Amino acid sequence: MKAYRFLDWLQPPELSDVPVPEPGPGEVLIRVGGAGACHSDLHIFEYPPGKRPWVPPFTIGHENAGWVEELGTGVTGVSVGDAVAVYGPWGCGRCRACRESKENYCELMATQNALGGGLGRDGGMAEYMLVPSARLLVPLGDLHPSEAAPLTDAALTPYHAIKRSLHRLHPGTTAVVIGVGGLGHMAVQILRALSGAQIVAVDLDPAKLALAAESGADSTVTSGQSAADEVRELTRGLGAELVLDFVGATSTIALAGACVRAEGDVTIVGAAGGEITWRFGALPPEVSLSNTFWGSGTDLIDVLELARQGRIRAHIERFPLDRVDEAYDRLRAGTIQGRAVIVPNAA
Numbered sequence: 001m002k003a004y005r006f007l008d009w010l011q012p013p014e015l016s017d018v019p020v021p022e023p024g025p026g027e028v029l030i031r032v033g034g035a036g037a038c039h040s041d042l043h044i045f046e047y048p049p050g051k052r053p054w055v056p057p058f059t060i061g062h063e064n065a066g067w068v069e070e071l072g073t074g075v076t077g078v079s080v081g082d083a084v085a086v087y088g089p090w091g092c093g094r095c096r097a098c099r100e101s102k103e104n105y106c107e108l109m110a111t112q113n114a115l116g117g118g119l120g121r122d123g124g125m126a127e128y129m130l131v132p133s134a135r136l137l138v139p140l141g142d143l144h145p146s147e148a149a150p151l152t153d154a155a156l157t158p159y160h161a162i163k164r165s166l167h168r169l170h171p172g173t174t175a176v177v178i179g180v181g182g183l184g185h186m187a188v189q190i191l192r193a194l195s196g197a198q199i200v201a202v203d204l205d206p207a208k209l210a211l212a213a214e215s216g217a218d219s220t221v222t223s224g225q226s227a228a229d230e231v232r233e234l235t236r237g238l239g240a241e242l243v244l245d246f247v248g249a250t251s252t253i254a255l256a257g258a259c260v261r262a263e264g265d266v267t268i269v270g271a272a273g274g275e276i277t278w279r280f281g282a283l284p285p286e287v288s289l290s291n292t293f294w295g296s297g298t299d300l301i302d303v304l305e306l307a308r309q310g311r312i313r314a315h316i317e318r319f320p321l322d323r324v325d326e327a328y329d330r331l332r333a334g335t336i337q338g339r340a341v342i343v344p345n346a347a
């Protein structure tokens with residue numbers, strides 16, 4: 001089968017021929033119906049060797065959904081043909097965090113040499129992918145795998161980041177979304193679905209701000225010198241209760257700090273590797289600054305339910321597997337609106 005392989009550090013991935021994997025005991029083979037192209041993959045392609053404890057080669061693609069193709073011995077609870085989303089962070093399944101469904105924070109993750117498919121192990125940019133346990137599969141119901149795939153990260157990650165601050169977002173408050181890419185445009189929709197807060201979207205690109213407005217943002221602000229002032233104007237000079245930074249560059253983290261109000265939350269989700277210098281008074285009093293990583297398995301169940309209810313929907317552009325390079329080139333150039341989804345099998 002064809003698979004888009006990360007062959008080595010600092011090398012562009014390549015479409016290669018590899019055997020269709022065979023499920024061992026407890027494993028499930030998935031016929032991939034959608035694999036989202038995430039901005040964090042572009043960071044992976046540029047990591048210096050050893051930045052992650054992964055051993056290339058492996059297949060890219062950590063936002064996956066498809067149909068159950070074959071069950072390894074002993075697998076119960078799923079059937080061949082079921083449409084499923086693949087929960088992306090593959091923890092040990094047994095530690096306290098995993099038992100709380102937070103495999104994204106598995107206690108053994110630091111000692112494992114992979115985070116999941118596409119992140120050290122073979123991911124979904126292939127005709128088939130192997131999932132180590134049926135525990136990691138969530139039924140899709142009537143959602144199509146190509147629509148559902150991006151929800152497993154592009155919606156799950158902002159859902160988790162928003163949920164932990166939801167108690168701050170009563171009507172009359174403001175949430176700011178910096179960076180309206182794959183995750184940001186879902187964040188706007190999730191804020192709209194879950195809260196009564198005013199939603200302000202910030203980006204450099206007018207097309208992305210238009211997508212934010214279409215996704216439910218009340219106001220859009222062009223990133224730059226005056227962006228923080230504009231957010232303050234929209235919040236009676238007070239600033240926002242929640243600022244989500246989906247870029248994570250030094251400039252966007254600074255903007256987040258300039259937009260947040262006292263007792264607010266700044267949550268950095270984007271992995272651009274920016275820095276902030278903290279000192280007493282650098283942020284308004286009692287601001288909580290944190291970063292989040294992905295979401296829990298139960299968060300994914302919630303996200304898929306929101307999608308089935310029609311309250312969130314990823315804006316996607318589909319690419320066949322043989323055009324995967326083009327999808328990443330356009331993602332790098334900033335010309336993908338919403339999410340690029342690779343579709344190795346249409347049905």
Ligand SMILES: [Zn+2]
Pocket residue numbers: 038039040041062153
């Ligand atoms: Zn991702």
Ligand SMILES: [Zn+2]
Pocket residue numbers: 091092093094095096097098103105106107108109
């Ligand atoms: Zn664990």
